[in-house]
Amino acid sequence: MKLSRGVEWGLHCAVLLAVTPDGPPVSRQKLAAEYDLPEAYLVKHLHSMVRSGILQSTSGPNGGFRLARPPADITALDVVEAVEGSAPPFTCQEIRRRGRGAAPPELCAEPCTVNSVMTAAHQAWRDSLRGVTVADLLERLPEGALARSRP
Amino acid sequence: MKLSRGVEWGLHCAVLLAVTPDGPPVSRQKLAAEYDLPEAYLVKHLHSMVRSGILQSTSGPNGGFRLARPPADITALDVVEAVEGSAPPFTCQEIRRRGRGAAPPELCAEPCTVNSVMTAAHQAWRDSLRGVTVADLLERLPEGALARSRP
Ligand code: FES
Ligand code: FES
Numbered sequence: 292m293k294l295s296r297g298v299e300w301g302l303h304c305a306v307l308l309a310v311t312p313d314g315p316p317v318s319r320q321k322l323a324a325e326y327d328l329p330e331a332y333l334v335k336h337l338h339s340m341v342r343s344g345i346l347q348s349t350s351g352p353n354g355g356f357r358l359a360r361p362p363a364d365i366t367a368l369d370v371v372e373a374v375e376g377s378a379p380p381f382t383c384q385e386i387r388r389r390g391r392g393a394a395p396p397e398l399c400a401e402p403c404t405v406n407s408v409m410t411a412a413h414q415a416w417r418d419s420l421r422g423v424t425v426a427d428l429l430e431r432l433p434e435g436a437l438a439r440s441r442p
Numbered sequence: 443m444k445l446s447r448g449v450e451w452g453l454h455c456a457v458l459l460a461v462t463p464d465g466p467p468v469s470r471q472k473l474a475a476e477y478d479l480p481e482a483y484l485v486k487h488l489h490s491m492v493r494s495g496i497l498q499s500t501s502g503p504n505g506g507f508r509l510a511r512p513p514a515d516i517t518a519l520d521v522v523e524a525v526e527g528s529a530p531p532f533t534c535q536e537i538r539r540r541g542r543g544a545a546p547p548e549l550c551a552e553p554c555t556v557n558s559v560m561t562a563a564h565q566a567w568r569d570s571l572r573g574v575t576v577a578d579l580l581e582r583l584p585e586g587a588l589a590r591s592r593p
Contacts (some may be wrong), residue, residue, distance in 0.1 A: 292445050294531045294560075302556045303537060327541030367559050380445045380531075386454060390478030394584075404582040405453045408518050409445075412570035419566035423559050431555040433545075 292380055294371070297336035300328055301374040302367065302428065304337065305345065309362035309429045316348075316355030336374050343373035362429060368420035381409035443531055445522070448487035451479055452525040453518065453579065455488065456496065460513035460580045467499075467506030487525050494524035513580060519571035532560035 304322050319337065323330035337356055340346040347359045358365065383406040387394045402410070455473050470488065474481035488507055491497040498510045509516065534557040538545045553561070 292443055292526055292529075292531045294443050294533075296533075296535060298532060298560070299535060299537055299556065302559075306556070307543070321542075325541050325543040326537040328537065367563075371560075375443055378443075380443045381449060382445075382447075384447060384450055386450055386477040386479065390476050391472075392458070392476040398584045401584070404579055405450065405457070408453075408571070408574050408579065409449070409522075412518075412567045415570035416563045416567040419563040420559070428555055428559065433549045433552070 295336075295375055297332075297339075297374040298371050300326065300333055301336050301340055301370045302425075304333075304356075305340070305358065305362075305365060305370050305425045306428045306432065308346070308356065308358045309425045312358050312362055314357075315353065316357045318355040322356065340370065340373045343369065345369055345373055358425070362426035363424050365425040366421045367423045367425070367428070368417055370425070371420055379410065379413045381406070381413065383409075446487075446526055448483075448490075448525040449522050451477065451484055452487050452491055452521045453576075455484075455507075456491070456509065456513075456516060456521050456576045457579045457583065459497070459507065459509045460576045463509050463513055465508075466504065467508045469506040473507065491521065491524045494520065496520055496524055509576070513577035514575050516576040517572045518574045518576070518579070519568055521576070522571055530561065530564045532557070532564065534560075 303326060307322070307325060308317060319330055319334050322328075322337070323333050337346060337348070341348050341356075341359075344359055345365055346356050348354070348356050383403055385399070385403070387403050388396075388399055454477060458473070458476060459468060470481055470485050473479075473488070474484050488497060488499070492499050492507075492510075495510055496516055497507050499505070499507050534554055536550070536554070538554050539547075539550055
């Protein structure tokens with residue numbers, strides 16, 4: 292069970308863009324240089340965040356990326372699922388219906404108990420990430436951590 | 443972010459072995475046939491559960507697998523981490539220390555805020571799975587679901 296490195300990049304870029312949410316768009320070059328990230332690969336993730344409605348992108352010589360919503364309206368979950376997708380990590384293959392111990396169909400109307408437990412854990416993970424916004428992340432950064440990025 | 447199919451297999455096998463925790467060991471063939479699982483691949487996961495102290499294995503013609511502890515002392519988390527490993531899905535690459543926006547070392551003494559948020563979500567997931575035991579899973583199964591497996 293591994294999350295893409297893009298999760299770290301996407302969250303940090305969102306926080307960086309939250310420093311000046313009303314400022315001009317930040318170019319892909321500047322975002323990549325900020326954390327020394329591979330530009331093409333970073334842009335792939337930024338475009339996923341555009342598709343999810345977290346970022347706006349503008350083209351042209353002064354184009355780049357901005358937050359599409361106020362930082363307080365973007366949760367960590369929004370960013371993580373934009374980058375990683377929202378498919379749950381556990382997929383029930385309905386093994387209870389198979390083999391020598393196959394449960395009869397009438398006992399399989401409800402989701403399997405094991406499946407429900409795995410789903411509840413995924414919801415706990417999602418709830419935890421949903422409880423933190425990009426505005427919170429920015430506020431919790433140590434004073435000065437983004438000093439060089441401020442305009 | 444994907445969990446191995448072995449998680450479903452391991453949890454169901456643990457519940458199956460919890461039906462008769464004091465009974466004789468159940469052979470690998472019987473466990474595989476119960477859910478029509480590929481035996482060699484299932485055994486790999488069962489051995490991980492042995493190494494984690496969840497199962498005992500005995501060899502010989504009547505050998506097989508048993509629970510190593512009472513079902514109430516084995517959590518869903520124990521099984522999931524035995525099968526999947528316990529490495530957290532998010533790994534901080536310390537990008538805050540890199541590039542044009544690199545934070546000075548004195549601001550990096552504490553774990554990064556983004557990292558802390560991802561770690562808290564993983565703990566919420568673990569806490570959720572730790573709150574359910576194999577005994578709970580067995581009890582919550584619909585009446586009759588394991589009827590064919592009872593001795
Ligand atoms: S049948 Fe899939 S989790 Fe039980
Ligand atoms: S530097 Fe890794 S999460 Fe912030």
